[in-house]
Amino acid sequence: MAKKVLRELRLNRDWCKGCGICVSFCPKNVLELDSKDKVVAVRPEDCICCMLCELRCPDLAIEVLTDQESDNE
Amino acid sequence: MAVKDYLRERFFPHMWCPGCGHGTILNSLIRAVEELDLNKNEIVMTSGIGCSARISGYVDFHSLHTLHGRALTFATGVKLSRPHLKVLVPMGDGDALAIGGNHFIHAARRNIDITAIVMNNRIYGMTGGQFSPLSGPGVKATTAPFLTIDSSFDVVELAKAAGATFVARSTAYHAKEATGYLKKAIMHKGFSVVEILSQCPTHYGRKNKEGDAVSMLELHKTNTAPLGSKALKENPSLTPRGIFVDVERPEYCSEYDKIIDYAMKEAR
Numbered sequence: 449m450a451k452k453v454l455r456e457l458r459l460n461r462d463w464c465k466g467c468g469i470c471v472s473f474c475p476k477n478v479l480e481l482d483s484k485d486k487v488v489a490v491r492p493e494d495c496i497c498c499m500l501c502e503l504r505c506p507d508l509a510i511e512v513l514t515d516q517e518s519d520n521e
Numbered sequence: 522m523a524v525k526d527y528l529r530e531r532f533f534p535h536m537w538c539p540g541c542g543h544g545t546i547l548n549s550l551i552r553a554v555e556e557l558d559l560n561k562n563e564i565v566m567t568s569g570i571g572c573s574a575r576i577s578g579y580v581d582f583h584s585l586h587t588l589h590g591r592a593l594t595f596a597t598g599v600k601l602s603r604p605h606l607k608v609l610v611p612m613g614d615g616d617a618l619a620i621g622g623n624h625f626i627h628a629a630r631r632n633i634d635i636t637a638i639v640m641n642n643r644i645y646g647m648t649g650g651q652f653s654p655l656s657g658p659g660v661k662a663t664t665a666p667f668l669t670i671d672s673s674f675d676v677v678e679l680a681k682a683a684g685a686t687f688v689a690r691s692t693a694y695h696a697k698e699a700t701g702y703l704k705k706a707i708m709h710k711g712f713s714v715v716e717i718l719s720q721c722p723t724h725y726g727r728k729n730k731e732g733d734a735v736s737m738l739e740l741h742k743t744n745t746a747p748l749g750s751k752a753l754k755e756n757p758s759l760t761p762r763g764i765f766v767d768v769e770r771p772e773y774c775s776e777y778d779k780i781i782d783y784a785m786k787e788a789r
Contacts, residue, residue: 462533462534463533463534464534465534465538465539465540466539467539467540467722467733467734467735468540468733468734468735469540469545469734469735469738472735473735473738500696503545503548503549503552503696503697503700504545504548504693504694504696504738505544505545505548506537506539506540506541506542506543506544506545506547506548506693506734507533507534507535507539507544508524508525508528508533508544508547508548508551509534
């Protein structure tokens with residue numbers, strides 16, 4: 449089956465309130481809060497596209513955009 | 522349609538506090554509607570008063586922001602006059618079971634095709650953290666500085682006893698599971714109740730030393746267990762999650778149509 453690969457982590461900093469739910473529950477520690485208490489992706493290359501941040505974000509501020517990795521690579 | 526097509530983006534960022542579970546419930550609900558590929562012109566959301574009730578302002582469905590506790594009565598009116606519409610009624614714990622407790626049990630008794638979502642954060646958040654009938658004993662609130670002594674309702678047992686034909690419980694932590702239950706509840710013909718445990722870090726968490734939103738979500742994980750699981754068998758004090766009731770019973774609008782047909786025949 450084709451694997452999902454990350455195209456873009458779209459973080460809406462205007463909507464983010466910095467609760468830190470995405471940061472704490474990310475299994476790969478991709479996200480952090482910056483000095484303004486807003487979410488930033490510090491290790492996007494580690495993202496496994498589990499979508500948990502997008503699903504749990506109470507501010508609907510995260511979108512995980514993915515591509516399908518082709519099998520014949 | 523994308524998830525954002527179901528939102529009224531002009532009202533964002535929303536008014537809920539940082540880390541409020543109600544935002545996650547909105548997230549789960551929007552995803553359920555999107556995965557079912559429902560037409561947003563055929564959904565009506567009615568809500569009452571409270572933090573939870575503000576949800577109807579953020580969704581791009583037909584929406585009614587109504588009286589405290591009376592969301593289900595408005596929903597009943599909408600459903601009876603336009604039975605083809607899907608009616609979603611998100612309510613807070615106080616809205617559903619204190620102020621609107623009577624409407625809740627009678628909507629369940631009638632088995633009218635409405636989806637009731639109880640966003641249970643166990644406190645009245647909007648008015649400053651008074652305890653609700655779902656707070657349970659031993660909880661600190663502004664109206665109970667020396668801890669509450671009242672027992673709480675069990676939403677699932679109450680809905681079952683009142684006659685709801687679909688009853689489920691999930692939490693804000695289990696967002697994916699909640700989306701699944703919401704999808705089933707929306708498609709169920711009859712009165713469906715989905716209780717989703719939510720967190721209020723501002724009023725409940727702070728007073729009860731449950732910490733911030735993250736540690737409150739951790740409690741959702743550690744204090745609940747799926748129905749039929751080993752963890753639940755070993756520790757019955759955990760709150761069970763899952764689908765408790767999923768049965769068929771004559772639905773109110775269909776029965777009402779039959780009575781109209783009968784009366785029209787008699788009149789002729």
